[in-house]
Amino acid sequence: MKGELMEERLRQYFRNKGFYVVRGIKFIYDSFDITDVDLWLYNKTSDITRERIIVDIKNKKTPQAIERIFWTRGLLTALRVNSCMVATSEKRESIRNFGKLNGVTVLDGNFLNTLPLTIDRLTDEEFVNLFAINEADQLSVEWVKRYELFKTNLLAIDFSNLNRLLTDLKELFEQSIVNPLRKESTNRFIYCTVSYILICFDFLLKDLLTLEEIDRKNRISEGLKFGNLGRSGIERTLDVAIRISKQSMNVRSNFLKLYESLSVDILSEFFSKQNNSDKIFEQAIKFDALAYSKQFLAPSKIDPELKGILSVFLDYHGVERNSFF
Helix, strand or coil: CHHHHHHHHHHHHHHHCCCEEEEEEEEEECCEEEEEEEEEEEEECCCCCEEEEEEEEECCCCCCHHHHHHHHHHHHHHHCCCEEEEEECCCCHHHHHHHHHCCCEEECHHHHCCCCCCCCCCCHHHHHHHHCCCCCCHHHHHHHHHHHHHHHHHHHCCHHHHHHHHHHHHHHHHHHHHCHHHHHHHHHHHHHHHHHHHHHHHHHHHHHCCCCHHHHHHHHHHHHHHHHHHHHHHHHHHHHHHHHHCCCHHHHHHHHHHHHCCCCHHHHHHHHCHHHHCCHHHHHHHHHHHHHCCCCCCHHHCCHHHHHHHHHHHHHCCCCHHHHC
């Protein structure tokens, strides 16, 4: 537990500094588990800029700090984040200097020893245990897998990954309504998932800030309907598929109509308004706090502003508000 506790202590430290923090994200490439990102930090540094930082944590007797600096620097490149840190029990000044020379911030043993020992909220392990009832329960196994996958989506934020999160959120809403035995764990999972969704929106909307509201709405609508490829990308994909399969062009037209028919106005309307998008980073942090709070708060009792966010997603998925709250 020693390594996990240090990760939680650092998570708490960065949360208290205003970061949105996720622990233990699996980096997957082409179905291969490459490594785990111990901490992923996200911050809104200005209206048009965001900061993403990865932290590698090794709290061992032989932490191999030099190797971790090389490894983490390479991971920074692979994930295209802004900066990286290595937290190590090493206390030698030469380690910090080597990290600085290679663009890696080193949090050494002297710093780690100043961190509080107590954690003020649920750990990642405690959170998972709330909905992982037993290994024989297929739903428990599935939820643990989804939780890990949801976190992985944050390593490559785009509209396609956002849409996956939105799709799974509907099932969580439905589970909360029909399965009272899992109500607390499901609602905590909903809070967590909504926080991820809001972080995705926050990251994507920063590039649309200079557009007029109607143009922002159209861009959001396109992303929610067509994913990361956009309409033009989907059209090119369909053109290739039609040529290979020698299908009628009517097939292409029908597919495009299917995409266009998706009703996304509720979300595109809401998030295109700047007075709404300005708040979503702070709201993501609040939903994250609700998810991991030691004292559970039911959706009906949370802050009205956050209830409003849940209501937007409930309306989007056609779920009755009264049934959920």
